[in-house]
Amino acid sequence: MPELPEVEVVRSGLARFVTGRTVSAVEVLHPRAIRRHEPGPIDFAARLVGRQITSVSRRGKYLWFVLDGRDSAVVGHLGMSGQLLVRPPDAPDEKHLRIRVRFAAGGRELRFVDQRTFGGMALDELVSDGGGGLVPSTVVHIARDPLDPHHRSADFISALKSRRTGLKRALLDQTVVSGIGNIYADEALWRAQLHYAHPADGLSPARALELLGEVQEVMSQALAQGGTSFDALYVNVNGESGYFDVSLNAYGQENEPCPRCGRLIVREPFMNRSSFRCPRCQRTPRNARW
DNA sequence: GATCGGCCCTGCCCGC
DNA sequence: TGCGGGCAGGGCCGAT
Structure with a gap:
């Protein structure tokens, strides 16, 4: 049951792995995992391929991959049972593998694994958070978390x-x-x-x-x-x-x-x-x- | 507008 | 052994 500390551990691990990488392929294996991306899995994959990830941010239990251009991001929520894993491409698929992301330079891939499918990912535009920063539009209503240095x-x-x-x-x-x-x-x-x-x-x-x-x-x-x-x-x-x-x-x-x-x-x-x-x-x- | 309850979903565990 | 029901819970949405 990932909560804020768990999501932060995941975010920092992901940041080390994905920052600067360019997406080469996206495979959506379960439509529910991207149910918040209304245009659907084909659109989700098409709009991600070729984009470079410049950073990984978080607010509360939401985390997001900022894409080049800083106008959009892939927002993720782990829900109750979600996992974001960095795996060698030849590692066997997890039973509940929902989304696979491959990168241009090859090597390890990013996998979203979620048993209960309460979590998911979606592409979203970045908007002002009112304090000089940028957040996905779907996260803007979320209050700052207690570990945020700008939390008041x-x-x-x-x-x-x-x-x-x-x-x-x-x-x-x-x-x-x-x-x-x-x-x-x-x-x-x-x-x-x-x-x-x-x-x-x-x-x-x-x-x-x-x-x-x-x-x-x-x-x-x-x-x-x-x-x-x-x-x-x-x-x-x-x-x-x-x-x-x-x-x-x-x-x-x-x-x-x-x-x-x-x-x-x-x-x-x-x-x-x-x-x-x-x-x-x-x-x-x-x-x-x- | 604020608050609250139901629902989504899957696997595990327990009782029958 | 096998089946069914209860439970876990974050966030969304509709009802009040």
Whole structure:
């Protein structure tokens, strides 16, 4: 389940491999992988061949390959199970290989592998991000992520203040802050000792800042360790898993003692998925917003 | 406009 | 052994 630290690990690995390379062939093996590219797979391939990749950028869980001319980019999202792999051309195809990209100089190829097909790629135009940079038009509504050097804590605090919902819903809302998924939301809330249903607009600026600090810390730690890995679905461009799961405190720890107080971590249904919390450290607020 | 719930999709796991 | 149902979850879209 790739989240921001995992996507950043993938982005940096890809940047080293694809920057300066020219696309020579594109093969779309599953149409759903490019469903957001409305003109379809033939158009997708035709418009990529011959283009040079000049850089690889990221915002939240979206990453994109900037093409020569700096007017367009290939936007990718890993979804729940996507992998962007750099493979020798003679390596056997992965079972869930969806897109293959070959380069003019030959050598290793780029493969988009995705078991559950929640991820995908699309060609998109680059537009101003309002701060002197360029982002794909489909990403412009996404807030800056907590690891972005231009991320402003004041924006995060005011975004929380404007939401009439619970804290976790707000954290998962990519227009409030991007890059946070279920895992890091639970971990950051555990660290900040906040219940997921605490009203987002009821958090003081100081507590909001504290929560943001916990988000940044847990993500930085995961990034330093190569990202979180729960199964073989998340891997870097070389197919290697991260190791951060050994240090998770709440997520996936149902019936395990809370590392802080010893009470057993509980799992509760939340937004058609699960939330993990310590019932003592993260007490249910009276004015909870579920 | 803001918020919320349903859906997409596949593989694994568990119970019957 | 085999089948069916539940679960995992990011983002989009329609309903409220």
